[in-house]
Amino acid sequence: MAEVRNKQVVLKDYVSGFPKESDMHIIEGTVILKLPEASSEVLLIKNLYLSCDPYMRILMTQGASSYIPGSASHSPLTGYGVGRVLESGHPDYKKGDLVWGITKWEEYSLVSSDQTLFKIEHTDVPLSYYTGILGMPGMTAYVGFFELCSPKKGEKVFVSAASGAVGQLVGQFAKLAGCYVVGSAGSKEKVDLLKNKLGFDEAFNYKEESDLNAALKRCFPEGIDIYFENVGGKTLDAVLLNMRLHGRISVCGMISQYNLTQPEGVTNLANMIFKRIRMQGFMVSDSYNLYPKFLEFLLPHIREGKVVYVEDIAEGLENGPAALVGLYSGLNFGKQVLLVSRE
Amino acid sequence: MAEVRNKQVVLKDYVSGFPKESDMHIIEGTVILKLPEASSEVLLIKNLYLSCDPYMRILMTQGASSYIPGSASHSPLTGYGVGRVLESGHPDYKKGDLVWGITKWEEYSLVSSDQTLFKIEHTDVPLSYYTGILGMPGMTAYVGFFELCSPKKGEKVFVSAASGAVGQLVGQFAKLAGCYVVGSAGSKEKVDLLKNKLGFDEAFNYKEESDLNAALKRCFPEGIDIYFENVGGKTLDAVLLNMRLHGRISVCGMISQYNLTQPEGVTNLANMIFKRIRMQGFMVSDSYNLYPKFLEFLLPHIREGKVVYVEDIAEGLENGPAALVGLYSGLNFGKQVLLVSRE
Known part of the structure; x- marks a missing residue:
């Protein structure tokens, strides 16, 4: 029964305002590499990659929405990740399987049977x-765009936080x-990425636009049919006018508001009436039943190079807090990933 | 070819802020009671009732949304009404028919063939x-509630401006x-009406609630499934929390914002994400194809007294401006109607 080091990223206390690296600390404990008996935790996994996602900020707020499993203060952050099964008490998984789903910000995690978890079947693409x-x-992009916006x-589509995950x-x-x-x-650099690598027809740097309404009118002289909302606030207000x-409008996130x-108040909602606008908030976890259909759609596009993906990979759990905090000032260039272990 | 008096309610100029009676004036012209030849105007009607509706304020703003036919400055207001056909150049209507639809705030109107117009087939109910x-x-209540909110x-339903039309x-x-x-x-008085005559389970006077969030929590300890939005602003913000x-959320109107x-800024939209809320703006004119189905549903309920309707009827075109302006300070008790002529 091997006892090994288990480094963890732990929240010191609930956060208000912008999160800082110093809101988290790295602690080194140990873990026994064995599933506890008679427990709801059915998998022991070694975390390989962890995902830095904007929604994680919300879990750091005291009294956070009860609709997301919370990262209680003084326990490791929870989030999505990729891991290797070291021991399994569940018939669907066996030792050596690769999985992705909800895990913790630490080297080794116990995963319970009621958590979101998928077995990874295709390894000809990067594990990250x-x-x-x-x-x-x-899945969020797929469901929010195809399923909710038809x-x-x-049609004319606008996406905010467009170089993000x-x-x-x-x-x-x-x-x-x-x-x-x-x-x-x-x-x-992000605008160049959108136009030159990702195939966007047009892109703009919102920090350089003194008038977002004017920027949208310039890019959409005939107006916007579909808005994929990632930021909220002033951007949403300008979009409603256009x-x-x-x-x-698929409401996926409002990162500009989380801290x-x-x-910010949104003042142009009355436009929804005359323009018959539908705004739909969603959480992708409601639609994971579509995951096989999604893979069937997307894997060929990835293999043929028709859909590409830009990742920004930080390495080592100790660099996790900086990578996560960087999301909220846009330091990430593409999807922010944290490489925990190369195995 | 009879020439008769044609009193009209005319906007003096576009309005900003709260409309006042003095923004309109009554002018007395004359009209020849005959359809013009070779014109798109196919009906000459005598207006009997005019409808005072909150959306009309929007038409009074310079540069108003182009999605509603505008009441240009210095022409009579446009709005819904009930009238008697005096002359018809359209095969679907004949002299003597009663109709409802878009007309003008005057005694006699020419109606063109592309306007919203329905023949009134059932006169065992009040014409108003x-x-x-x-x-x-x-139709707005029917479509916004049954069709959009399913x-x-x-389920727990909240309605603002609940004693209105x-x-x-x-x-x-x-x-x-x-x-x-x-x-x-x-x-x-309106709260009493809701509870004692209209069958609401609960009601509150928003002017007496210092904390709308607390008022909603009191009435909806388990939260709100459906919100029928008529007012916007602070009320919507409190609803989003609950x-x-x-x-x-059916977005029918935002009367608190029109003037x-x-x-007011709405700050709680991020609740849409975690709660998977759908907000749908709509204009009933898109759904008039459902009118026969609506009549079939509602007429029996009216005849059996199972659905009642409270009207506030002002009399005479010259009292139209006061009746209309009164909507925006809530002077109306129930649906505000203007009786133009008893024939």
Whole structure:
């Protein structure tokens, strides 16, 4: 019964405002590499990659929404990751399997049977993809764009946080659907990425636009049919002024608001009435039944190079806090991943 | 070819802020009671009832949304009404028919063939009902509640502006659907009406609640499944905090915002994500194909007294401006109608 080191990233206390690296610390404990008996924890896994996702900020707030399993103060962060099964008490998994799903920010985790978990069947693509394009963010883009917005050829699509884990896929999916797509991002390099590598028709740096409404009017002289919402606040307000009749808004995230103690007010909602706009909030976890269909759709595109994915990989659990905190000031260039172990 | 007096209610100029009676004036012209030849105007009608509706404020703003036919400055207001056909150049209508639809605020109107117009087939109910329960507001309640919110028995429904033309029906429809329903209104008398005559389970006077969030928590300890939005602003913000998972919001109107030069900001939209909330703006004019089905559903309920309707009837075109302006300070008690002529 081997006892090994188990490094963990732990929240010191609940966070208000922008999270800082110093809100977390690294602790080194030990773990016995054996499943506890008579427990709901049925898998012992070694974490290989951890996913840095914007929603994680919400779990750091005291009294956070009860709809997401919380990272209680003084326990390791929870989040998505990719791991190797070391021991299994569940008939669907065996030692050596690769899995992705909800895990903890530590080297070794016990996973209970009621957590989101998928066996990884295809390893001809990078394993880290299961934290991004082939994991939760990929499914989020797929469900939020195709299922909720029912895009039609020729429609005009706007994506905010467009170079992020989800946005870069929404843009590429929009092109596959025959749409015109514009993205906003927070640096010249990201804008170049959108236009030159990811196939967006147009893109702009929202930090350089003094008038978001004018920027949208420039990119969408005929208005926006579909908005994939990742940021909230001022961007949503400007979008509402530029939506077309029967427009659809998928509300995936509002990263610009998560760190504000007083969120920005959205003032243009009355546009929803005359323009018959539908706004739909969603959590991808409701749609994981579509995962096989999603893989069947996306894997060939990845293999043929028709859909690409940009990752920003930090290495080592001790660099996790910086990687996570960086999301909220846009330091990540593409999907932010944390490599925990090369095995 | 009779030439008769044609009194009209005309907007003096576009309005900003709260409309005042003095923004309109009554002018007396004359009209020849004959259809013009070779014109798109195919009906000459005598207006009997005119409908005072909150959306009309929006038409008074310069640069108003192009999705509604505008009341240009210095021409009579446009709006819904009930009239008698005096002359018809359209095969579907004949002299003497009663109709409801879009008309003008004047005694006699020419109606063109592309305007919303329905022949009135059932006259065993008050004719004024075709400006309300059996007209646009009735259809609005029907479509916004049944079609967009798909209510299920036992669900919890909140309606704002609940004693108004639309709200009083949404509440009664919710009871027919086996829901629990709470309404908000702006006076003790209206709250009493909701509870004692219209069958609401609970009601509150929003003007007497210092904390709308607390008022909603008191009425909905388990949260709100369906919100029928008539007011916007602070009420919507408090509702978002109290919605349940998979809640639906029909966005019918935002009367609290129409007169503000700077609308109130809505800060709690991020709740849409975790609660998977759908907000759907709509205009009933898209759903007039359902009118026969609606009549079939509602007429028996009216005849059996199972659905009632409260009207506030002003008399005479010259009292139209006061009746209309009164909507925005909640002076109306039930549906505000203007009786133009008893024939």
